[in-house]
Amino acid sequence: MKIVEVAVGVIKSANKIYISKRSDDLHQGGKWEFPGGKREANETIEQALARELSEEIGIQVTKQSPFMLIEHDYGDKKVRLDVRLVEGFEGEASHQEGQQSQWVEINELQQFTFPDANKVIIDKLVGSLTED
Ligand SMILES: Nc1nc2c([nH]c(=O)n2[C@@H]2O[C@H](COP(=O)(O)OP(=O)(O)OP(=O)(O)O)[C@@H](O)[C@H]2O)c(=O)[nH]1
Numbered sequence: 001m002k003i004v005e006v007a008v009g010v011i012k013s014a015n016k017i018y019i020s021k022r023s024d025d026l027h028q029g030g031k032w033e034f035p036g037g038k039r040e041a042n043e044t045i046e047q048a049l050a051r052e053l054s055e056e057i058g059i060q061v062t063k064q065s066p067f068m069l070i071e072h073d074y075g076d077k078k079v080r081l082d083v084r085l086v087e088g089f090e091g092e093a094s095h096q097e098g099q100q101s102q103w104v105e106i107n108e109l110q111q112f113t114f115p116d117a118n119k120v121i122i123d124k125l126v127g128s129l130t131e132d
């Protein structure tokens, strides 16, 4: 099975992260996600993330860095999530396609249902709170 490469943005402002709800009709629909999407053939992962965040939530990314790389097999689909931390952006995040979305405190992320592949992302974010 071909692996789908996905650029995923953990958008951070103070101790909050921006999450949005996937449409019911999509793969892993109805769950919460970090905004992002599939990399196109002519793009680097940085470019893919900047494009997706502009299209999906209307922000222009000015600072992004690698956060973690996750490979996950859903059975019907294999994904490689290139998760990137976004700590600088212009504009105000709001969902462009009418999905529910919101800023949530890192220590409240565990109350939301995410796709299985995201568990390690949440764990790392929550862990980072107690480090410093
Ligand atoms: N954006 C995003 N995708 C995720 C996350 N976790 C996760 O397993 N995925 C998976 O990554 C895959 C690609 O994401 P996507 O559906 O957002 O891709 P896209 O924006 O290019 O959408 P499209 O091509 O359907 O229009 C999906 O199979 C989705 O289930 C996440 O936190 N954010």
Ligand SMILES: [Mg+2]
Pocket: 035, 036, 037, 038, 056
């Ligand atoms: Mg998407």
